[in-house]
Amino acid sequence: MHREIKDKSRKALLAISSIIAIAALFGIYYYLIKESLPAIRSVGAELFFSDQWYPVWEPAEYGMRSLIINSLIVTVLGTLLVVPISYFIAIYLHGFASKKEKGIIRRLIEYLSGIPSVIIAFVFLTYLSPVFPNIGIYSPQNLLLALIGLFFLTIPISTVLILESLDSVPRELEESSAALGALPLRTYMKITTRAALSGVLNAIVLTANRIVGETIVVLLLGGGAAMVPAKLTDPMKTLTAVIASEMPEAAQFSIHYSALFVAGLVLVLFSTTFELISVMLLRRSRR
């Protein structure tokens, strides 16, 4: 009897946890859509086609196209910056580093992954941001600074994911390449990487997702302009930054409030797309 009760209650808890997970996913979509509707109804397509984001002016304008573009720019550039560097670091750790080197550097990178984004943002804001006016760049917070902050923020996940993919390739495959006289770098780049390709691509996708969802770093380091930057040293604001900085001030249930939910909805669509790509890649690797 006692055994029965234990069994049933454990199963109940397992079921509850599953229900909560699914409910959370639907709940998030539901709320985002529900709270977005007022803005979509009253502002309409202008939300996505206008660059004019002036929610506190009279009359208010809610064009988030430049915010969307900025989120994409930051994601693309950030990923392009981080992935190649972390790839080569992973190659070094996988095939050239000694066991001790690999362990220490990997541990260092894992500690970095734990540093809160607000601290990384604060460090670069304090020490790097003032440099810009000194060298003639008018905006102390700008796209470049945000990219630098994002680099240190995402180097851990990118490197670790790629490294784990490379490490999971069977050693015999690498030995076969070496047995043909191939140099180690060629083996790692042509054979190991190809064998680990879906893992490497997954690392790229997850890195991009991390960047698109990052708030504090781009908020504190990117500057306040809801405009598309013309050059790297221009300030810019992303969807995430706008939500975090304006929501605390936005009047509840106002159009501004609703428009910020629209921004959140766009973000969720981006991240869901990234995750779907990731799922497809992981399915491919389970050949």
Place this chain on the structure above:
Amino acid sequence: MTITKTNGSKTVENKKARIALKILTYFISILIVFVFILAFLPGLKYWSWEFFSSFPEDQMTGGGIFPAILGSILLTAVSLVIAIPLGIFLGIVLSEYNLSYIKFAVTILSGIPSVVFGLFGLGLFCITMNMRTSILAGGLTLSLMVLPVISSSVYEVMRSIPRELREAAYALGARKSEVIFDMLVPSVRNSIITVSFVSAGRVIGETAPLILTAAVFYATNLPKNLLSPVMTLPTHIYFLAAAYGTKARWMAEGAASVLILFVILVYTIAFMFRREKK
């Protein structure tokens, strides 16, 4: 004998490649160490009993960060108390019951930006459930946010249990739930502790969702109950950096040092538990 090394030999080529990669790796590593140092050291000089035990004063030019420390601890505790058990159960569901739609849901959830969880928490907990800006709202939001992370890690841990252990357990005539909870989970106890500590590190550092659901810039009193708003270390640093400029920088530096220390401690404990004792 042409298999000997010559000037253009392959062995030299390999050496060049190795050195180039080594320089890259060490360069980035040194930069990372720099970032740690810049985050931790400057704030140390502000550490004092007063700093840890007082409220901020004089527009952030004096006093201390006690409410922020307390708030961080409370919020972390609330969210982990909910998320860790749930996460373990969910991780078990993922690994022991092959339901692809749950795996799918958890994967999508794990990618959702933290600020969007903040929006959800704001809409559901703060407004609809009328919790306002409170520890409870923030804690629930954070626990949802960290739930996919914990469950994925637990899933990986459970998956790594050798097949023989599972088969032996079933062979003893145990039911599925007994096999799982009485035999499998205890065998990976240390890994689950690691996962818990890593998730604690994650939660302590979160900022964006709390700005929307739990944190205030300045709390005059300590939180009375779970429905009170709080200050937390990361949100405090954020507010100082965003709104206060150089006058309050000292406080942000001091708070950053404390936060980093917490995080390093938590991660170090997590790493200690990584290897299961056989």
Place this chain on the structure above:
Amino acid sequence: MIEMADTIERRNIKNEYILEVRNFNAYYGEKLAVRDANVKIEKNKITAIMGPSGCGKSTLLRSMNRINDLLSEFKVQGEILFHDKNIYDPEIDVYILRRRIGMVFQKPTPFPMSIFENIAYGLRLIGITDKKELRDRVKQALEMAALWDEVKDDLEKSALKLSGGQQQRLCIARTIAIEPEVILFDEPTSALDPVATQKIESLIEDLSEKFTIVIVTHNIGQASRISDYTVFMYRGEIVEQGPTSKLLTNPQNEITQQFLSGKIG
């Protein structure tokens, strides 16, 4: 660039022994895996290294093309001479050495690419870039490996889609495409079914006309079927060695006798 000097040198080989192992010891860290080995490998013959698992036969084989260098904590004492030059001499360029002494592994290891690209990979390593020459040599290698007829209609197909036996023959084709002098086989058929095994064994016999073969096996039948000379190892030492027919029918050493009669291994 193709090493033209090599080609000339090859034809002028004076002695019949292309490889010689002299007082060779191999360590994984502190553990001694091969103790005091002495063997002479004869050109264009098939030499089998046989013994129970853990006897060091793979270690010895893998030392011949220095593939063990990839493992950390691997140390050697003694010499392995290739054309009278010690391959562990610091002057040796190990990457060129491995093009002269090739290796086929136990588990078939097709690269995750097309059949054509698998073989072209090695050819490109030795500097062949001309498309026509690549196609000719790929065809040549596949024909020599008795795989051409089975794959000629679709060389762009992924090598991973081939059967186990076909994959192993692909690995052999890959190795012979760059025209090494010696081919080392590390239990090449232990992961294959009997039909595929038989195909590979007869392939190896054909290959010995052009190449020198050293094959590690734990299968006495295989050694007796295809090898000319057999080396028997036990617990890291070479216990006995000699022409295969003599060794298998009239072993001198007691341990050899026990292995052959199935009492150990």
